[in-house]
Every structure is written in C-alpha cells, then in structure tokens.
Amino acid sequence: MKIMPQLLNRNEVNMEDTWNLGDLVPTAYKIDAHMDQLIIDAQVFERNFSSRLTSAQDVISCLKVYEELYERFVIYTTYARLRLDEDRGNGKAQLQQAKIGTAAASVMSALSFVDSDLAALPAAILQEAQHMDSTYITLIDNILRNKPYQLHPEVEKALATLSPVLDSPYAIYNTTKSVDMNFPDFEVAGTTYPMSYGAFENEWELEPDTDKRRAAFTAFSAKIADYQHTTAKVYNTQLQKEKTLASMKGFDSVIDALLHVQHVERDLYNRQIDLIMTELAPHMRRYAQLLKKTYGLDKMTYADLKIALDADFDPLVTKAEAQKYILHAVEPMGADYVQMVQEAFDHRWIDYAPNKGKSTGAFCSSPYGCHPYILVSWHDKMNDVFTLAHELGHAGHFVNAHKKQTIFNSRPSMYFIEAPSTMNEMLLANHLAQSNDDPRFKRWVISNMVSKTYFHNFVTHLLEAAYQRKVYTMIDEGQSVNAPILNDLFRQVLEEFWGEDVDITTGAELTWMRQPHYYMGLYSYTYSAGLTISTQVSQRIINGDDTVIADWLEVLQTGGTKTPAELALMAGVDVSTDEPLRQTIAHIGNLITELEQLTAVLEQ
Template sequence: MVKQLPPRSEVATEETWNLKDLFETEEQFDEALKAVKEQAETFASEFKGKITDASSAVKALSSYINIREQLVPIGTYASLASSTDQTDTNAQLRSARVGATGAQIGSRLSFLQSELLELSEESLQQAAEQSAEHAHYLEELIRWKPHQLHAEAETVLAAFSSVFNAPYELYNTTKLVDMSFEDFTVDGQDYPLSYIAFEGDWEGESDTKIRRAAFDAFSAKLEDYQHTTAKTYDAHLQAEKTTSDLRGFDTIFDYLLFDQEVDRDLYNRQIDLIMTELAPHMRKYAKLLQKAHGLDKMTFADLKISLDPSYEPSITVEESKKYMHDALKIMGDEYLQMVDRSYTERWIDFPQNKGKSTGAFCSSPYGYHPYILISWTGRMNEVFVLAHELGHAGHFFFANREQNILNARPSLYFIEAPSTMNEMLMANHLLENSSDPKFKRWVISSIVARTYYHNFVTHLLEAAYQRKVYERIDDGHSVNADALNRLKHDVLKEFWGEDVELTKGAELTWMRQPHYYMGLYPYTYSAGLTISTQVAKRVLNEGQPAVDEWLEVLKAGGTKTPVELAKMAGVDITTEQPLRDTIAYIGELIDELETLTEEIERQ
C-alpha cells in the first residue's frame, strides 16, 4: 500500500534543492520580472520595423539574446518551485503570472524572426559572416526560409498557438482530472487504483493474480474514455497536417523531422530494424520472465515484472554519492567536480512529499547550474535514474558554458544520448565491483528491464504505431478509437508474436502516453541510446581519447547536426551498424541473464 507522504514543510531541507541560487528573495524575483518586461518594450521600440540589413540584424540578435538570458532564471524559479509542491497556492499563482508575462513578452518580440526572414538570403549570410556568435542561428533561419509564411499569416498562427495546444491540455484533463478509478478486488480484498498506482506499483506487482486484476480494472476505465481521447488526438493530428501543408512540406514526417535535422532514412531505420531484429531477443526475455515466475502463460500484463522481485538492494542518498563518484570518474576531473557539486551545493531535490511531481527530470537553466528532481525511495535502481539525470546535467553544464543561448540545445534526436551514456557507465561500474551472481543478475536485468526495455521497446512500439497513424493522416484520413486500437494491436502483435498473449486492454496502450502530442519524439529514445551504447563501449575500451571526444560533443550543444555529433564521438549513424551492434548487445545481456539464472538455481 502507498505510504502517507509528508507535506513539503516537513521534509529535510538539506535534501532539497537550493532555489536561492536563482533568486535570494521574492522581491528580487519580482524586480527581475518587472525589469525584463521593460527590456522587451525597449527592444520593440528600438528594433521593430528597423531590421533592414545585416548590420541591424546582428545588433538586434545581440540585444535579443540578453532578454532571453534574463527570462531564464524567472521561468526556471517559477517552474521548479511549483514542481516540488503543487499544493502550494503561492507557487501556482507565481507560475501562472510568469506564464502570462512570458506570453506577453513573446508576442511583443515575435516580429524579430519575421523581420529577419524578410531579409534576403544574401543579407542573412552577410550577418552570419559579421558575427560568428550568431552564424549557426542565422544558418538555421536560412534553412527555414522556404517554409516561412507572410508576416501577417505568421502573426495569426502565433495568436492561435493556445488553440493548437488545446488537444494536449484536453488529453491531460481527461487523463488526470476526469478519469477516476475505483478500487479493484482480489480474493475479497480491495486495492486502490490510479494512474500513478498502476504504472508505479501494480504493473510490476509480483503477485500475478493482483497484477492481472489491476491491469483488467485499469484497462476497463481507459475503455470508458477511448472515444473522447481518440477525438482529442485526431484534432491534434489534423492541426499538424494543416500546418505541414501550409508550410509547404510534402508530408507530416518531413515537417516534424525538420527541426530534428535528420532525414526519413534515419527515422525509418530506427523503427524497422528494432521491430524485426530486436523482437526475437525480447521474446526470449519474456519467456525467461515466464519461467522465473512460473506463469501459466505470458501476457501483456506481465511484461513489466522484475526477474527476481525478492532481490532489491537498498541505498541511501548519502551512499549514492560514492556510486555516482566512482561510476562517473572515468569522465574526468571537471565532469566529476560537476557531479560532486550537485550534492554539496544542493542541485538535487530528493524527498518524497505531497504535491511533488512524479518521475524524474533535469532542468538546466542557461547561465546557472542544473537542477534535478527525483523522489528517492531508497531502491537501488534509483542509482540508474540519478546517473541518467546527471547525464543531462553534464551535457548542458558544458553546452551552456561553451555556447550562447540560441546555440546550446541540440536536436531532439540526440538529447537522450548523454543521459543513457551515464546509465551504461553505472552498470559497468556495478558489474565490475561485484562477484555475487544475484547482484550481477539484478544489475543486468535492471539494464534490460529499465534502460533498454523502456527506450528500445516501450517508446519504440509507440513510434511504430505513431508512424502508421501519420501515414493514415497523410493519406487524407482521420482516426477514431476503433482505428487506433487496431493499429496499436497490430504493432504489438508484430513485435511479440505468439510468445506474449495480448490480453484485452493491450490495444488501449496508445491512450497512456502524452508523447503523441510532442511530434516524432518516441523514436528518439532508442536513437539516443544507440549512440550512447556505442560511445560507452569506446570509453570503456579506449579510455581518455574517447572521453575527450565525448566531452567535445557535449560542449558543441546545438551547433552540429545529430549525424555530425555522433561522428565526433566515433559513431556513424548514417549506417545500420551502430544500431545492429546495439541490438546484438541487448541479445548478449539477455543470454547472460539466462546463464546467471541457471547458475543461481543450481546453488
């Protein structure tokens, strides 16, 4: 049963993050918010209608960067304070105020991109030559130029931005507000059910009867809302299709991949190879789970169980410091100093408390240190979660320092590579420092079940389904619940074959993820992990030269394409080899799990 969480006011301060590094007092925050509004007004007065050549473009961009930098701590402070306690009325009001002010400032400054894009390509190239600092941003504008509409049309589209975002808000309202779960009953005992309880606890419950009953009850509630959710998703899809057509893209895929700076070949390969070549390995893993748990059959409701639920090492926050230090020291002194500072300077928020956001994330405000949110339960698997978030922190720690605010963020295709890289380093460290077969099996099963299953299976199956949906929309069709259920069922069946029974409710899995409202996001998880798996091997085999190259990749931020960044790290993602090698590595891990399981059973 879920324990009662304390209010935020009762948690240990030393285990919370220190937001005073952003603003010491509420008065400082208010003053900064007022000042940046005035800066935006001054900027508009000085530059609106006056960006006419390369020189004025460079001058405007320099001033604009300053405003963007001033907005960073304001938005971060409001967001982070809200995320640790959503019951805090003051934090919610502050967040709403920042959101409204940000929209006003964004509207006031929206002329900048339109006026820059009204300049000739020659003028933009001259501006890039005059200012190396702005060259990359201007080159991206030139690339976008064929898809820019007239200024009036862009203004109208910007004005409708909240309407275009409405499907995502409606999805969340349906999922998190309207959808209310009743308790489910097993052998006369009632168990509480909610989205968080199912995905955080019941989905991995070791008692088969309870786990499958929870899945049935959860699926029954999803089914009640399938038609509303499908209609909401279709509205989002039609808006994307209309925008794609208006901007002159041939397909929705071309429109959504444009910002990621990758082509259809990379996108399709990631899905096709995993669907065909990883599937046999994961079916083998499913059979291993079935055997270990003595299941009568392997169903979709059983796929998230632990290989050995009786073995779960525990760890304290204090003990985690040594694990992070020892596992990541291979990255060098400067990286390690960043890791150590995250503890000593309170960059990490550990406590569980009422109103705190679920999951884990890393926020990396430009010009400041990163902040990491995690709800520490004391389970050993959280060393992987924390190593992952420190990977994001390390990435932007270096990128923000080396690049300006317009150049720091890389393509979405690459964003998960530095984080999953750290998970690989942590796993290697744990395996190297234990001879206990049970612990080794726990480490490897954590990699397979958490790192690879999550990124290479859960999100990849989302991507394969999403591709079928977009193909349907590109052909001029709409979608409804029946169509989405059929498409999802077919993708799951193709991957799991006859080895996993798709119990009723598996087809409704499309209702559970918000990723479908975020463009072509799901496939990027496996893309990032493909890169990081290969780089981790290089680091472990070659040492310092590979580390130095990886640090240069982190520092490059968004100034290179994903193909260029991977190439800097010694990985050629224009070929199938890195992905094939990664799939083979997953297969080797599953083979090793079988061997260790047999060894443990003989003891």
C-alpha cells in the same frame, strides 16, 4: 516488497526531498513584476528594430539585445512550469502558470519579428553577419534553412500570441493525468492496496507477486479507461494543430515538418523504427519467455513484462546509497563532471518526493543561466537509481554545453538529446558489473540493464514511436483519430512486436494514454537513437579506449552547433549507416543470452 503509502500533500514532504526553485527566481513573489518588465522591454526592442534591419551590423546589434531578452524569458517561464510540475493540483501555481503563459505570449509576439525580418534579408547580409560575430552562426544558419517555410510576419506574430491556446492540449493532458485521475484502492485476497499513477508505474508494475501485479494492472487500466475519450480528443487536437501548421509552412507531411526541426531525414527515422521492430523483437521475446520460466507463470502477459528477473535479489536502495553508486559510476567522466553531480545532490537540484499532483515520470529541465533541475519520484528501487543517473546525464550535457555555448547554440537536435542521458546509465551498469564477480550479482546487473536501460529506451519508447508513426500517417491522409482507433493502432504494434510469446492483456492497448512525449513532436524514437550512440561509445570505454572521454566531453560542449549525425561522428559513431544500430541490437541479444546462461547455472 515495500508498498507505497498514501501520497503526501506537497506541503507535508521533507524539504530536503524537494528542489530549490529559489536559485531560478530568488524572490518568487516578484515574478509577475519581472514578466511585466520583460513585456515592456520586448516591446521597446520591437519598436527599435522591427523593419529596420538593413545591414550586417544591424543584425548583430539586434541579436545581442534579443539574446538577453530571451535568456530572461527562459528563466521566468521555466520557474512557472516547474512550480506547477511539482504539484499540478496547486491552485496558485495553476493561476500563476496561466498568467505567466499569457505574458510569455505577449513577449514572444513582440520578439516574433526577428525570424521574419532576418529571413527577409538577402543571404549575403546574413552571411556577412555570421563572419562579423561567430556567436550567431548557428542561429543564422537555421534562419537560412527555415527561410522556405517562413510564414508572413503577421501570421508568425499571431501564432506567437496564440501560443497559450496552441499549447493547451499538453496542459490539458497533464491536468487530466496528474489532478483529475483519482485511483481507488484495489483488493487482492481480502487485502486492499493503495493505487495512484506513480504507485502503478514505480511500484505495482514491478511487483513480483503475480496476483497483486495483475490485479493492479486491471485496476489501473480500468481507471484510465474512464478518461480515454477525453484524452483522445485532446490528442487529436494536438495532431490536427501540427498538421495544419505543417501545411501552412509548405511541408508535404507533418512527419517531414517535425523531422525538419531535428535535422533528420525520413530514412534515418524509419530505419530506427523498422530495424528494431523486426530485429530486436526476437531477442525480447526470448527475454519474455525467460521471465515466464523463472516465475513459473501460466502465461506471459503484458502486465508481467516489467518484473525483475530476480526479485529476491533486488534490494531497496536509499538515496544516499544511490548517490554513491552514481558518483563512482561517473568517475571516468573526470573531476569536473563528478563535481557537477555532487553539486546536484548537495544543492537541491533534484526533486525526489512522490507527492500528490506531481508530474509523473522523470525529466531534467536545463534553463540557460541557471543549473539544471531534475524531477523524479523516489521509491528506493534500483530502477530509480538508473532513472536518476539518466536525468543527471541530461544535466551533465547542458552544464557542459552552457559553459561553452550561447543560449542559441547550446541545444542540440532532439535526435541526439538522449545519448548523454543513456550514456550515464551505461556507466552505472558498467560500474555495478565491475564491483562484484558473484554470478547472481552479475545476473542482477545485466537484468537491470535489459529491463531498465534497454527495455525502457529500446522497447517501450520504440513501440510508442512505431504507433506514433501509424497515427501521423493517418493524419497526413486527412483523417482524425478517436479512442477506439488509437487503442486498435497500439494493440497492432504490441502484437506485431511480441507475437505469440506475450498475451496482450486487456488494458495494454491504453498504454498510449500514458506518454506525454506525444505532445513534443517525434520524441519517442529518439530514445533508441540516443541509446544506439551511447552503447557504441560506452563499449569503447569498456574496451579501454583512452581517447573516448575527451571526445565525449567535447561532443557535450559542442551543444547544437552541429547536426546530430555530425555530433555522433565526433564520438566515433556513423549513424548514416545501419551498422551502429545493428551492433547495438546484437549487443542486447548477447546480454539476454548471458542472462539465459547465468540463470541456467544458478538453477543447477
């Protein structure tokens, strides 16, 4: 297996492996001046419109200026955030992000009157404004929907001004994780191996050599354990902030407040977690036992769950090869979509380099008014190909939405956000499956679907969601949390799901420390929600339904102008029932059965 070398500094990596932030802000050294001007313009806007909205025409005139200011705000703040994400150890980027964050708070403080003043108007005036200009239908719908929870204008303004402080738990978490955690090398049989956050999550977790893999897990867990109390304190601060804000706005619970933003009812949220915890668990335990048998393990441990079923048939994949795989995979989406993916490859939308200080994991940032930006850390694995396809799914979603929708209409509910991304993973798996009839190749493709697409989205994130629900329940009961409590809650979830089939290795309980999504509300459960939708849609494609692609592209272009349930229904999936989720769980079970059968054939 290729072993990751010591990480390079950001200034040492190949420029072609980095994204081009010049497309966002061509003259980066002027960004401070841009933000200073935006503050001035926002304050002029506040003076011109605050407390002066009395008619539908006033509303439209105000929103047109607001829209232009907000588009600039998104571009500048995105630039500062992405520059920090590429290297959180960069002192200049840290200071610039802090300065832009302070300036952004001033801008949002000046703009905060918009929601307050609109919410204070009679509904009839807002509805008249919607008829005058359909551009703002969704924005005004949300104003009306949030009216019962709107705080006093001065309170809203104060909260906007305090946003850098209120957002600090996430910033502290990322700094601790990406900058302060320096991992020592670890040793196996007299040989030392390099360790880092990225090396563990992208290499050592997947290492087929059991001694190395388990030693790496022990070493990694020991280092993050050193930071568990600080990380728990930061996380508890985030939780108490969310609870306080929910109570101030009049919500009965923090869960209800976070779901309100997503246009999701509590029963839909609970069903997603409960059904997977009970009905998917038996299938995944079978998969764990298949791994144990294939590798001849003495016992199946938590440290063994991410290994490939057939490591010897898991070749290295270059970026050039990955691009060919993905371009062929998305061909069913049409020429425009393929061209978008090609542009991402050709024009440096993607940051591949696994350098020191880089944010872990992967994401796609899609600022309105510019193309998306994708962050990954490339290690020449098929796992990376699926991750890149996933993030390009986000990019394709927002390129389509931004073409048809304004900035206020383009972003759908978080509940739906992972459907387009996981759809691309399904297309990639389908393309690979059709490219070769060899039984071993077929097993390799299916195992990648199970271990990457479904394990990551339907198991890893779902277990995090089940844990997160336990945490929020405690917070709603007026309690606080610390590291021992969080460790115990996470271990409970792991033991409930894996039962006696997987030994929950010491250190597994610290997995809660690895997830930044906990600082983004109820995000983790939405991965399985999105994958439920994309599984159902992709099965229609595989079965030859010629209407699917046109319907799906229309869904992408609809942006946030419909609720997540309405978007799913446009794609032919009714999430108001449990049928799509049950069918998806059954599909995963069938894939694991097929893996068992193919393995039996290959072992003969």
